[in-house]
Amino acid sequence: MENRFNRKHLLGIRELAAGEIVHLLDTAETFSDVSRREIKKVPALRGRTIINLFFEPSTRTRTSFEIAAKRLSADAVNITVSTSSVTKGETLLDTARNLEAMAPACIVVRHSMAGAPHQLARMCNAPIVNAGDGSHEHPTQALLDALTIREYKGRIEGLNVAIIGDILHSRVARSNVYLLTKLGANVKVAGPGTLVPAEFAELVEHGLRVEQRIEDAIEGADVVMILRIQRERQNAAFFPSMREYAIHYGLHPDHLERAAPEAIVMHPGPINRGIEIASEIADSSRSLILDQVANGVAVRMAVLYLLAGGGRDDMEDGKARQGKNGKRGRKVSKT
Amino acid sequence: MKLLVANGYLIDPSQNLNAGKNLLMEDGRILGLLDRSEPAPEGAEVFEATGLMVAPGFIDLHVHLREPGQEYKETIATGAAAAVAGGWTSICAMPNTDPVNDSAAVTRFIIEQGQRAQLANVFPVGALTKGSGGKELAEMGEMKKAGIVAVSDDGRPVPTAEMMRRAMEYARGFDLTVVDHCQDSSLSAGGVMHEGRWSLILGLRGMPAAAEEVDAVRDCILAKLTGARVHLAHLSTRGALEAVRRAREIGLPVTCEVTPHHWTLTDEAVSEYDTNTKMSPPLRTLDHVGALLEGFRDGTIDAIATDHAPHHSDEKALEFDQAPFGITGLETAVGLAFDLVHQGIISLERLVELCSTNPARIFRLKDRGTLRANALGDITILDPQLEWIFDVSRSRSKSRNTPFDGRAFKGAAVATIVAGRVVYLHPEYAKITASKQTELAAGR
Numbered sequence: 001m002e003n004r005f006n007r008k009h010l011l012g013i014r015e016l017a018a019g020e021i022v023h024l025l026d027t028a029e030t031f032s033d034v035s036r037r038e039i040k041k042v043p044a045l046r047g048r049t050i051i052n053l054f055f056e057p058s059t060r061t062r063t064s065f066e067i068a069a070k071r072l073s074a075d076a077v078n079i080t081v082s083t084s085s086v087t088k089g090e091t092l093l094d095t096a097r098n099l100e101a102m103a104p105a106c107i108v109v110r111h112s113m114a115g116a117p118h119q120l121a122r123m124c125n126a127p128i129v130n131a132g133d134g135s136h137e138h139p140t141q142a143l144l145d146a147l148t149i150r151e152y153k154g155r156i157e158g159l160n161v162a163i164i165g166d167i168l169h170s171r172v173a174r175s176n177v178y179l180l181t182k183l184g185a186n187v188k189v190a191g192p193g194t195l196v197p198a199e200f201a202e203l204v205e206h207g208l209r210v211e212q213r214i215e216d217a218i219e220g221a222d223v224v225m226i227l228r229i230q231r232e233r234q235n236a237a238f239f240p241s242m243r244e245y246a247i248h249y250g251l252h253p254d255h256l257e258r259a260a261p262e263a264i265v266m267h268p269g270p271i272n273r274g275i276e277i278a279s280e281i282a283d284s285s286r287s288l289i290l291d292q293v294a295n296g297v298a299v300r301m302a303v304l305y306l307l308a309g310g311g312r313d314d315m316e317d318g319k320a321r322q323g324k325n326g327k328r329g330r331k332v333s334k335t
Numbered sequence: 336m337k338l339l340v341a342n343g344y345l346i347d348p349s350q351n352l353n354a355g356k357n358l359l360m361e362d363g364r365i366l367g368l369l370d371r372s373e374p375a376p377e378g379a380e381v382f383e384a385t386g387l388m389v390a391p392g393f394i395d396l397h398v399h400l401r402e403p404g405q406e407y408k409e410t411i412a413t414g415a416a417a418a419v420a421g422g423w424t425s426i427c428a429m430p431n432t433d434p435v436n437d438s439a440a441v442t443r444f445i446i447e448q449g450q451r452a453q454l455a456n457v458f459p460v461g462a463l464t465k466g467s468g469g470k471e472l473a474e475m476g477e478m479k480k481a482g483i484v485a486v487s488d489d490g491r492p493v494p495t496a497e498m499m500r501r502a503m504e505y506a507r508g509f510d511l512t513v514v515d516h517c518q519d520s521s522l523s524a525g526g527v528m529h530e531g532r533w534s535l536i537l538g539l540r541g542m543p544a545a546a547e548e549v550d551a552v553r554d555c556i557l558a559k560l561t562g563a564r565v566h567l568a569h570l571s572t573r574g575a576l577e578a579v580r581r582a583r584e585i586g587l588p589v590t591c592e593v594t595p596h597h598w599t600l601t602d603e604a605v606s607e608y609d610t611n612t613k614m615s616p617p618l619r620t621l622d623h624v625g626a627l628l629e630g631f632r633d634g635t636i637d638a639i640a641t642d643h644a645p646h647h648s649d650e651k652a653l654e655f656d657q658a659p660f661g662i663t664g665l666e667t668a669v670g671l672a673f674d675l676v677h678q679g680i681i682s683l684e685r686l687v688e689l690c691s692t693n694p695a696r697i698f699r700l701k702d703r704g705t706l707r708a709n710a711l712g713d714i715t716i717l718d719p720q721l722e723w724i725f726d727v728s729r730s731r732s733k734s735r736n737t738p739f740d741g742r743a744f745k746g747a748a749v750a751t752i753v754a755g756r757v758v759y760l761h762p763e764y765a766k767i768t769a770s771k772q773t774e775l776a777a778g779r
Contacts (some may be wrong), residue, residue, distance in 0.1 A: 014536070093652040113654040114538035115608030134656070136538030171538060202532045 005306050009121045009128045012137035013178040021146070021179055027302035028147050028295070034071055035297055045074035048105035048308055052078045052131075053095070056112040060269060061131050061140075064293070065108050068300035074105065074308065092116060096123040106308035109133070127307040135169045141268055142175035144299040146183070148291050149223055152264050157184035160260065162217040164251065165227030165276055166195045166238075172268045173227060174203070181207035190217035191227075191249055194238040214249055221259045226251050226267045229276045242275055251277045256286070264288050337361045338755050339375050340714065343384030347391055348688040349705035358389055360712040363754035367708045382757065384716055387749065390687040391704050392424025392713025394694035396514075396592055397489070397568055397640035398665065400426070400457070402448060403441065404433025409645040409733045411445060414665070415454035416731035417643070419759040421666040422690075422748020424713035425456040426643075427698060430467065431490040437462035437473040439481035446482050454758050455751075456713070458484040458698070460514060463502045467491045470498070472505055479509045484698040487514035489568060490615075494520060496553055503563035512564045512590075512698055515554050517575060518616065522546035527656055529602040529617040537605060539655060544623065547616055548574030555582040558589050566697055567591040569642045571616040573626035580635050590697050592638040595671035596662060596738070598627045604738060610651045610658035611738045614644070631681050637693045641668045645734030663732050667725055667739045669717070673746025676719065683719065691715070712755035719746045723763060 003023035013021070034042055050069040052062050062078060069076035081095065099107060106127045109117045114134030121128040132138040149156060161180050167173045167189050180187050181204045189196060190211040201210045211217040218224055229245055239245050256263060265277070265287045273279045281287060340358040345368065347353075357369040359376065375381050400414040411428070418426045428445055430436035436445060442459045449457025461483035462473040467490070475486055486506050493499045493515065506513045523546035528534050530541020551567055555578050558565040570576055570591045582589040596614065601621055604612045612618060630636040644661025651658050672690065675681045681689070695704025702710045727740040749764035750757060 091649060091652050092654055093649075111654070113656040115655045118608045119652075119654065134538050135540075168535075174536075174538065197535060199532050200535055203535060 008307070009117075010139055010303055010307060011117050011121060011128065011130045013139045013142050013175045013182070014137065016178075016182070018182045021143070021182060024143055024299070024302055024306070025147055025150060027306060028143065028299040031301040031305070032147075032295065032298035034301070035294065040071050041073060042071065043073045044305055045069070045072040045105065045308055048074045049102065050074045050076045050106050050108065050304060050308060051099055051102070051104040052076060052108045053099065054078065054080045054110045054131075055116065056110050056132070058110055058132070060293075061110060064296040065131060065300050065304075068297050068304055071297070072301055072304055074304065092119055093123055096120050100124050100126060106304055129303055129307060132171055134171065135174075136171050137175045138171040139175050140296070140299050140303060141172050142179040143303070144292055144296040145176055145225070145266060145268075146179055147295045147299055148266065148288050149264070151291070151295070152288065153222060156180060159185045159222040160220050161185050161187045161223040161225065162214075162221040162259075163187060163189045163225045163227065164214050164217060165191050165249065166229055166233060167191050167200055167227070168195045168197060169230075169233070170227050176225065177203055177208055188217040188221070190214040192239050192245070195233070215255065215258060218255050219258045222263055224251065224256070224259060224263055224265045226265065226277045228268065228270065229272060246275045250275055251281055253278060253280055256281065266292060269293070336755065337366070337376055337379035338382060338712070338752070338757075339369075339379040340382045340384050340389055340716070340752075341375065342371060343387050343389035343716065345389045345706060346684055346687050347706040348684050348692045349391065350707060352706065353684065358706060358714070360752075360755040363712050363756075365706060365708055365710045365712055368706070382750070382752075386718070388683060388717040388719060389706075390715045390717060391691045391695075391706050391710070392751075392753065393422050393669070393690040393715045393748070394425040394427070394698075394700065394704060395423045395641050395643070395665065395668070396427045396566070396638055396694050396698060397594075398426045398428055398643040399431065399645065399661070400428045400445075401645060402432065403444060407733070408647050411448035411457055412452035412454070413731060413733045414643070414645070415449060415452045415457060417663070417665040418455040419751040419753065420731045422669040422715045422717070422751055423455055423665060424715060424751055424753045425458060425700065425703060426665070427458045427460050427484060429460050429487060429489045430462040435462050435467050436460070436478070436483075437465050437467070439474065439477040442478045442481040442483050455753060458482070458700070460485045460487050460489070462486065463488045463493060463506075463513065464498065469494045472502060475506055475509050475511060479511060483511070484700060485512040485514050485566070487516070487568070489514060489516045492516045492518040492520055492550065496557065499554065500557050500561060503557055503561035503565065507561060507563045510699065512566050514566045514568050515550070516568050517547045517550035517554060517570070518542075519546045519549045522549065526617070527613060528605050529619050531602060531620055533602040533605060537608070539605070542615070542617055544572040544574060544619065547572045548578065551575035551578040555579070555587060555589055558582060558587045559585070564588045565590075569594045569597065569616060569640065570636075571597045571619050571627070572623050576626055576630045576635050583635070590637040590693070591635070592640040593627055593630065593636050594640060594642045595664060595668045598624055598631075599671050599674070600738065608655045609738065610653070610655055611662055611736050613655060613658055613660055614642070614662055615660040628680055631675060631685070631689075636689070637697060639668065639672055639689045640694075641665050643732075644736075645732050646736045648735055651736050661736070663730065663734055663737045665732065666730055667737065667742070667744075669748045670723070670725070670744035670746060671739075673719060673744065677745060712752060714752040715748050716750040716752070717746070718749045718761075718764065721745070721747045721749060721761070721763060723747055
């Protein structure tokens with residue numbers, strides 16, 4: 001299979017082919033080396049501007065994209081827009097046109113409303129990276145999760161993965177379901193009935209099951225992914241109390257006895273200790289939460305490199321050649 | 336002044352008429368039907384309708400004209416222009432303007448603006464409750480005197496069964512049809528599309544079909560309790576149609592309408608987050624579309640209405656969650672209705688019944704929806720075979736929010752006559768008639 005990624009935007013995982021995902025992961029793997037060096041910088045995107053356009057506050061994801069851009073020698077600019085000022089007058093279209101005038105090589109968009117990156121992609125010429133849109137998708141999170149799994153399990157295909165929590169509102173769950181099933185994993189999701197709609201099983205054609213009890217989802221799992229639960233959901237009557245949630249849907253050490261012997265535990269962060277995950281699990285060697293953070297930078301470097309003109313033609317055998325090849329990347333004029 | 340519509344094929348379900356005859360109008364009213372062989376009366380202007388279908392004027396029970404208050408979206412004049420271009424001779428304006436049409440003063444203003452435009456007949460629908468706030472009854476009697484044809488809190492569904500009950504009881508005293516936008520707001524709150532597989536894929540908050548179905552059932556039960564005439568607007572779900580079917584079986588005066596977009600598109604159309612696919616009720620699944628088609632076949636559906644809802648392009652350029660609900664529909668509805676005819680789902684007679692005969696009956700519009708002598712001279716002339724493409728840049732509406740730009744259609748209203756006056760002629764047809772006349776002249 002020839003693995004390539006020739007898209008202009010990264011809006012979601014749903015539309016990607018398995019080969020494109022593998023290519024993104026392979027590229028990210030080569031970039032993780034950069035972060036292990038003493039000088040954590042390559043000149044791949046020197047002179048290019050990356051705009052981090054955040055309509056929803058997020059310190060972690062924004063910082064991760066910012067570090068990724070800087071390690072590629074790009075100029076990273078953070079713009080935080082409060083959605084309340086947007087509703088008062090400046091439309092998405094105005095914002096897009098203003099940014100376009102600054103000629104960015106790539107715009108990274110985080111928005112509390114689903115579909116906003118798609119709308120921007122139609123309005124802008126610049127490549128758009130979806131850094132999370134409402135309850136829709138969070139493609140770079142799924143990629144960093146997959147990179148982490150591959151690192152520890154050596155593969156994705158054939159693994160059993162349990163995703164536990166607020167599936168209904170989770171963009172992380174959606175992107176992960178698409179990515180993992182495309183690469184041949186078996187995914188089970190579970191959580192409170194109010195937060196796990198039965199139709200969720202129809203999201204993909206195969207490889208996904210909706211379980212009523214979290215114990216059934218975790219049975220035999222090689223990977224257990226825990227989603228963050230938000231207190232607002234209690235006010236909207238999705239569950240009675242954080243206490244009840246912690247008891248019935250939080251991950252406890254005895255749950256892991258049902259999982260596969262070498263099972264790993266992941267969480268997109270930030271964690272609610274003692275609510276969706278017991279502290280002793282979060283702090284145990286099974287927990288890869290910090291590995292996920294580290295891999296986030298590598299994945300975002302790969303995405304920015306591929307979209308912001310790092311040179312799709314510079315790819316050979318799915319490997320990005322760094323260092324001196326960064327210069328070649330600069331010469332290639334894209335879009 | 337006399338106008339003779341000559342050589343057309345007349346379709347009038349109100350008198351089971353289906354015949355090639357000439358139609359004579361004088362001073363805005365229908366004088367009678369003539370045999371084709373009879374010579375044109377002296378001084379009559381002749382409208383040549385060879386090969387065309389001649390129907391009583393189409394009546395749209397459900398439009399939003401935005402005036403007063405939101406003239407940047409539409410005015411009564413631009414809305415009426417779009418209406419006649421789409422084949423509608425009469426349009427019923429929903430009361431959710433600014434101010435809300437909850438008083439005789441606003442009602443009179445709307446009627447006067449309609450008369451000034453001299454295009455389609457504009458019939459105001461009054462609010463059920465003051466400001467459509469759902470708390471106190473609006474002055475239905477005063478509005479009826481000023482000219483409203485029905486009452487509704489469309490767009491802001493009546494929140495409590497108690498309020499709906501009182502409104503039905505009170506409206507009955509003025510012989511007003513109560514129109515409801517069936518939507519249990521507690522179930523649909525925050526929703527921006529149909530709840531189902533696509534809302535899950537897109538991560539958008541869904542409105543379950545149950546939100547419409549629960550309210551439709553409630554309204555049917557209240558129709559039984561109060562004896563009021565109840566019309567359920569723009570139904571989109573299997574369950575709501577089933578409720579109407581059952582209500583009819585026990586003889587309740589419950590009617591319903593359906594919009595073209597609800598049978599033409601499904602929730603899959605939302606997949607690119609195009610805000611021109613955002614409307615309320617939302618686009619549903621194929622299963623619900625199938626239920627609508629059944630409703631057309633078995634007679635459950637009484638009327639086709641557009642729910643024409645113009646919005647400025649700036650508003651539709653917002654995020655999907657933020658953009659307002661609704662699309663324009665006056666110029667595309669008849670074309671989409673012809674799809675049903677060409678697919679063999681309804682006959683031409685049924686099309687006329689859905690767009691004219693029944694709407695006139697539902698809102699008790701006197702002397703409309705029929706070609707009988709002395710009826711008003713409102714006529715819609717149809718060419719079932721005309722192929723055309725909708726170009727939104729040429730729309731008569733002030734707004735451009737349609738998912739049907741560039742779509743190909745077969746079948747159109749080619750001429751619209753209001754009170755004996757031709758107020759619209761389709762440009763393609765104008766060309767055709769011109770060439771036909773040249774041919775005829777050459778033949779002689």
